[in-house]
Amino acid sequence: MAVEKKLRKRNDxxxxxxxxxxxxxxxxxxxxxxNTSLEEIADAAKFTKGAIYHYFKSKEQLxxxxxxxxxxxxxxxxxEAVALCDGSAIDRFERFNSTQxxxxxxxxxxxxxxxxxxxxxxxxxxxxxxxxxxxxxNVRKTLDAILDRAxxxxxxDKSVSTEKFVxxxxxxxxxxxxxxxxxxxxxxxxxxxxxAATQMILYRYNELRLH
Numbered sequence: 771m772a773v774e775k776k777l778r779k780r781n782d783x784x785x786x787x788x789x790x791x792x793x794x795x796x797x798x799x800x801x802x803x804x805n806t807s808l809e810e811i812a813d814a815a816k817f818t819k820g821a822i823y824h825y826f827k828s829k830e831q832l833x834x835x836x837x838x839x840x841x842x843x844x845x846x847x848x849x850e851a852v853a854l855c856d857g858s859a860i861d862r863f864e865r866f867n868s869t870q871x872x873x874x875x876x877x878x879x880x881x882x883x884x885x886x887x888x889x890x891x892x893x894x895x896x897x898x899x900x901x902x903x904x905x906x907x908n909v910r911k912t913l914d915a916i917l918d919r920a921x922x923x924x925x926x927d928k929s930v931s932t933e934k935f936v937x938x939x940x941x942x943x944x945x946x947x948x949x950x951x952x953x954x955x956x957x958x959x960x961x962x963x964x965x966a967a968t969q970m971i972l973y974r975y976n977e978l979r980l981h
Contacts, residue, residue, distance in 0.1 A: 786821070787835075789815050790811065790832070791839070793811050794815075794833070795879050795880075796814065797814060798836070798887075799882035799883050799886075800882075803829075803886065803887055834901055837902065838901070840877075844877075844884075845909050848912060849911075852916060858923075858925060859919065859920035859925055860971075864968055866913070867943075870947075871964050874950065875960060909940060909943070913936045914936060926975075926978050935975070935978055939971060
């Protein structure tokens, strides 16, 4: 005998969209965007597929909204924390690392979605690829802002090119996040990786100061 599924009634839009996003986040993090169907999201959220379409025009729009939320929780919050940090550039780089680490520990599914979607959308054109690129562009801008302030404060010479340095930090950042996620977000592994990243940034930053 088939068991009838008990579906949710539509609540206020904010509550309904939050429930749908929560279900989609869990599924996208576990299986990736491409391998998750709208039907699976509807089942997990306990809504009809039609209800999903009522709030989101498509699965792509749902992902775009989730990526916008991830951006606010991750790099937007990090940029704000860095801007409020007094002290040297090293202090601000440490703030960057620690804020990003707290985000990943608090929202591990965010981290999984960003990594998986970045891979799935690589070398493709479209709204998702543009949204992912925007997130990484804002990471770069946050790091550039630290270095611009360092130049303004006289910590490094204004003529020094910082492009390679920023690229190195972003590579360390992404690599550490992947390693940490693969460890199951073990706190001790996170502390080791954060400390290692900070030491590497300090080493490379001191190279900039010698130029």
